[in-house]
Amino acid sequence: MTNLKNFQAIWRPKIDQQLQTDLIAISDDAEFAQMMCYAVLNGGKRLRPLLTLAVLSSFNVSVTPNLLKLATAVEWVHSYSLVHDDLPAMDNDLWRRGQPSVHAKFGESSAILVGDALLTGAFQVVSEANALAANVQKVSDEQVITIIRQLSRYAGANGMVIGQIHDMQNHGHQKSDVTYDWLLNDVYAPKTAALISYATDIGGKLSQEMASTLVHPKTQYDLYQFGYDFGLAFQIQDDIDDFDQDNDEAVDSLPHLVGMAAAKRTRNDLLADARQRLTNIAQREASFDRQLLDEFLDLIGESV
């Protein structure tokens, strides 16, 4: 078993347990709580919380209950975005991970409100994470506010939301002047890379605060950029895998725009840059073990 497989086997169930506990606690209405659970606990890979925990683990920081809870907030945001993206007025997807999407199962108005409640709940989760720090080090209030600011920035009008606006312009050949730079910087970056770079970014910030073993300021930037490169490569891989489906749906994805070979080159360049970030960090930080994050990069590409 690889490090990553082992890591996933340990932490994915714990992430799911934390999500379930908080989802049930946040609503007194059992029926509504069940809708929220349906939207979130449907077999996702938990890539974003796992990345935060992986960064902590790479710096040998132990994942205390408050850190676990903090790391799961991004999954509330990711889940809300899937529920809203699936709506009839948006991508109109009736299926999500092999099951009826939230609006297909519970109706459109409930899906809008489930998404709203998940987005709102993400900030409640962050603001209440330290309640689980009875016998462990608390995350400082200053850091909690920084995390809330980062989450709202990466998710909001300059982040995921504008990414979805642009992604929809990219459906049905509505936009005639789609360029390589526009696709990468104005669609993929805000829609996908933003939340993934948030996950590695706060992993770095929390490692610095909790362990004080991460010293060089440039390391923070490398961790953010690792997530950004990984996020873009992840999205390009998704488009490579969905090439035929996007063709049917008239979506101008990168492989359609520049050809499959060029899209793979871009993906590989991004993965190479992400690996270089890990090299940079390893050269500076004595406490850093890069192996787990290297294996995240192995998830993408030909070897999968």
Add this chain to the structure above:
Amino acid sequence: MTNLKNFQAIWRPKIDQQLQTDLIAISDDAEFAQMMCYAVLNGGKRLRPLLTLAVLSSFNVSVTPNLLKLATAVEWVHSYSLVHDDLPAMDNDLWRRGQPSVHAKFGESSAILVGDALLTGAFQVVSEANALAANVQKVSDEQVITIIRQLSRYAGANGMVIGQIHDMQNHGHQKSDVTYDWLLNDVYAPKTAALISYATDIGGKLSQEMASTLVHPKTQYDLYQFGYDFGLAFQIQDDIDDFDQDNDEAVDSLPHLVGMAAAKRTRNDLLADARQRLTNIAQREASFDRQLLDEFLDLIGESV
């Protein structure tokens, strides 16, 4: 000119200016920023931010730039809720304050995303408010986190969101067992009173922190309850005013359920309780001037 009219004349333009500044700053996309501005800057009364500022003023706390910004975050949440409530899948309102609603003007998908961005942005506004505290007292980090927690609770799955779920059940006579208690506690309280009590609640918390003139713990509860009573009375008045329209739309509002006279009695009882809260506070807190908050109560009822 009454105290309140004077207060509104001073602070409503400042609230609007703060909202506009932050709405434009939060989005690099001019077209999307314009949609957000359309949703928010359309002539609202700014009741909720004004209530927070009125509580501060009642305790003679000066409204510094960071406090003004903090007070406006609730208006982002209120505005998002109107945009989403108006959607075709929800109340399907094509008009809002005499202008086309956001989805009528910009399309349904844009309206969903404008709402999402406003909700997300509210938390960014709170997390960044102290950036405006260069030469004035900062709000403590602990207090900022408390405000974020309260805002997410009152807006989320146990607050406004579940209020809207219940309100929709109350359309078209879908629910056969509508009771007085259910309407007040499960519809009006979370849908309307929650955010209004949030506004008075944080007004009290901020007064306590910034001026240290507010000493008795029960005063905090009275301020919260003042907002709660006021919010319920405000909603009942709205239903009294919209009686004919609700009749047409088959909404079981309080006047339909118990009759107009009984609905007015409930409203008056709530206003009387709210006035009693102000009496309680005035008896305890030497620095408290109740006149402005009394005039908020005068906004509701026969005298309007």
